[in-house]
């Protein structure tokens with residue numbers, strides 16, 4: 152068996168198209184342009200790439216993009232003051248603080264300063280609590296993108312066994328909550344899980360989000376299962392030449408694809424969906440802020 156490849160890049164392009172259509176309508180009928188503010192502290196090269204890509208795609212769907220690049224030694228006080236300004240700015244509907252922050256900044260404190268209604272990452276404790284109790288919230292972009300692909304592939308997820316490998320606040324835990332809400336039987340596995348391989352083999356859906364290159368191999372996968380690979384790991388690729396690297400997921404693609412029914416590739420799977428969902432969340436936040444109907448199919 153060879154797995155169906157779930158094309159996240161193409162799916163993300165479709166999501167962005169839907170967002171763009173809705174944004175055009177908002178402008179025309181309501182005179183409103185959604186705005187996304189992205190705050191980057193420091194000069195981490197990978198973060199700069201993501202922020203640039205987010206800014207570009209934000210403008211492409213017709214939204215306003217506000218980029219705030221702060222010095223690596225910015226004080227917590229100054230960062231919090233900027234967030235207060237963005238919270239109060241009616242042109243800003245979504246705020247994202249790029250993580251990780253430099254070590255002297257308290258991430259929890261910073262994230263919880265964002266107005267929950269503008270928290271398009273869904274990381275504010277209010278949004279975490281709302282999601283955990285099945286109430287309307289802002290949903291973290293990466294798990295939302297995974298959910299969209301799963302719903303698209305399976306239709307209903309009801310009754311399926313899902314194993315989420317990884318227990319982070321930004322992917323594992325919200326992913327588990329979303330799958331539970333769609334009536335999956337959910338298990339969260341992590342570094343201390345006993346017989347993790349046998350556990351994964353019981354799953355109809357495996358979501359891998361551990362940050363360990365190619366950890367999940369084909370012998371962990373039940374024949375026909377769906378594999379969602381959240382990992383983005385840059386590893387050495389001497390076969391491509393001296394000093395070269397390549398991107399791999401948390402799943403060993405070739406061996407998993409031999410057994411799985413469907414699988415997301417890296418790159419071109421979850422990554423592009425994450426940014427598309429950030430735009431979708433910004434649109435959702437803008438609609439809610441203006442008491443307008445939310446975009447259908449773009450929320451959890």
Ligand SMILES: Nc1nc(=O)c2c([nH]1)NC[C@@H]1CN(c3ccc(C(=O)N[C@@H](CCC(=O)O)C(=O)O)cc3)C=[N+]21
Nearest residue numbers: 201247248249250251272418419420421422423425426
């Ligand atoms: N507050 C916050 N929210 C985030 O959502 C957030 C963050 N901080 N910090 C950094 C991570 C990382 N992240 C990615 C988004 C898209 C791709 C993506 O599109 N990747 C491409 C490949 C990119 C490449 O070639 O390097 C792909 O998978 O096809 C990757 C990584 C969002 N993050």
Ligand SMILES: [Mg+2]
Nearest residue numbers: 252253254256
């Ligand atoms: Mg820190």
